[in-house]
Amino acid sequence: GAVVSQHPSRVICKSGTSVKIECRSLDFQATTMFWYRQFPKQSLMLMATSNEGSKATYEQGVEKDKFLINHASLTLSTLTVTSAHPEDSSFYICSARVWGINEKLFFGSGTQLSVL
Amino acid sequence: GQQLNQSPQSMFIQEGEDVSMNCTSSSIFNTWLWYKQEPGEGPVLLIALYKAGELTSNGRLTAQFGITRKDSFLNISASIPSDVGIYFCAGPDSGGSNYKLTFGKGTLLTVNP
Numbered sequence: 648g649a650v651v652s653q654h655p656s657r658v659i660c661k662s663g664t665s666v667k668i669e670c671r672s673l674d675f676q677a678t679t680m681f682w683y684r685q686f687p688k689q690s691l692m693l694m695a696t697s698n699e700g701s702k703a704t705y706e707q708g709v710e711k712d713k714f715l716i717n718h719a720s721l722t723l724s725t726l727t728v729t730s731a732h733p734e735d736s737s738f739y740i741c742s743a744r745v746w747g748i749n750e751k752l753f754f755g756s757g758t759q760l761s762v763l
Numbered sequence: 764g765q766q767l768n769q770s771p772q773s774m775f776i777q778e779g780e781d782v783s784m785n786c787t788s789s790s791i792f793n794t795w796l797w798y799k800q801e802p803g804e805g806p807v808l809l810i811a812l813y814k815a816g817e818l819t820s821n822g823r824l825t826a827q828f829g830i831t832r833k834d835s836f837l838n839i840s841a842s843i844p845s846d847v848g849i850y851f852c853a854g855p856d857s858g859g860s861n862y863k864l865t866f867g868k869g870t871l872l873t874v875n876p
Contacts, residue, residue, distance in 0.1 A: 653805065679862065690851065690866045691806070740805045744862050749813050750855075752796065752864055754805035 649675050651743045653755025660731055661763055668726045668758045670741030676721035677743035681752070682714070685738040694739075697724040731762045769852055769867030776842055777875050784870040785836040786852035795835040796853045796864070797826050806851060810837070842874050 650673040660666050670680055678699045683691040695716050696704040703716035713735075715727040728735055740757040744750065769786045776782060786795070794813055798806035810821050812828035812835060819826055825838045839846055852867040 651805075656803075681863070688871075690868045691864075693863060696863065738803075742805075742864075749811060750794070750862060751808060751811055752853075752862065753808060754798075757803065757805040759803065 649673075649743065649745050649751070649753045651677075651741065651753045651755040653741050653758055655758060656756060657759045657761075659761045659763065662732050663730055666728045666731055666760060668728075668739055668741070668760075670724045670726070670743070670755050672722045672743045675743075675745060677724075678721060678746070679744040680718060680724040681742045681744070682716060682724075682726050683740045683742065685740060685757075687738075691740065694726075699724075728760065731760070733762045736760055736762045767852055767854065767865055767867040769870055771870060772868065773871040773873070775873045775875065778843060780842055782839040782842055782846070782872060783836060784850060784872075785834060786867050787834040788854070789833070791832040792835075792854035793832070794855055795826070795828050797824075797835070797837045798851045798853060799848045800851065800869075801848045809850075839872075842872075844874050844876050847872055847874050 652671045654669045680697040682694045684694050685691050693706050694709045697716045697718040699718045705711045718724040738757050738759050742752050742754045767786050767788050796811050797809045800806040810819050810826040815832050816830050817828040823840045849869040849871050851869045853864045856863045
């Protein structure tokens with residue numbers, strides 16, 4: 648299947664700092680990428696839809712100024728958690744849409760964010 | 764939005780046993796996707812289903828797209844310890860072009876050697 652690379656896999660930061668997470672489609676172009684958040688033992692919650700060359704679409708309740716999304720190229724989307732606080736600690740996962748007759752969604756390996 | 768009801772919530776089985784889990788919805792889905800997630804990793808796509816009635820296999824895994832388009836099941840035959848993980852069903856929200864996925868709450872599978 649298609650490969651989605653997410654980096655870093657784990658990050659620990661101090662409260663008040665900003666953290667950038669990268670999501671790359673390695674062997675295909677992804678005009679649409681999605682960012683999810685997952686709490687322990689829970690399902691994935693969609694945070695936002697990232698479209699190449701345009702503004703991201705955020706789900707209800709997700710602060711766009713807190714979670715900055717940039718999708719500047721067909722293979723890269725970034726999520727920046729600004730002024731992180733302990734309650735932002737979570738597992739963040741990106742995914743990329745593979746267009747075609749039989750569409751699929753492939754996921755990155757996730758980023759565990761711990762804010763101290 | 765649409766909701767997926769996935770069951771069972773968890774399963775504890777012995778190595779070699781067969782496993783069955785399913786997802787149901789009150790609304791129609793045109794695609795069913797089954798993922799497996801291991802601790803600290805992103806979900807990995809196991810099987811994708813696109814037609815009502817479709818039965819698809821991937822090794823020891825078999826999944827079917829229900830005729831009514833409102834359900835799907837995933838079977839794992841002759842389970843092995845590395846089958847441990849959380850299995851999610853998912854389907855794209857209807858009416859939109861952005862392919863937003865709705866996920867079931869997952870089935871936690873534990874396999875005892």
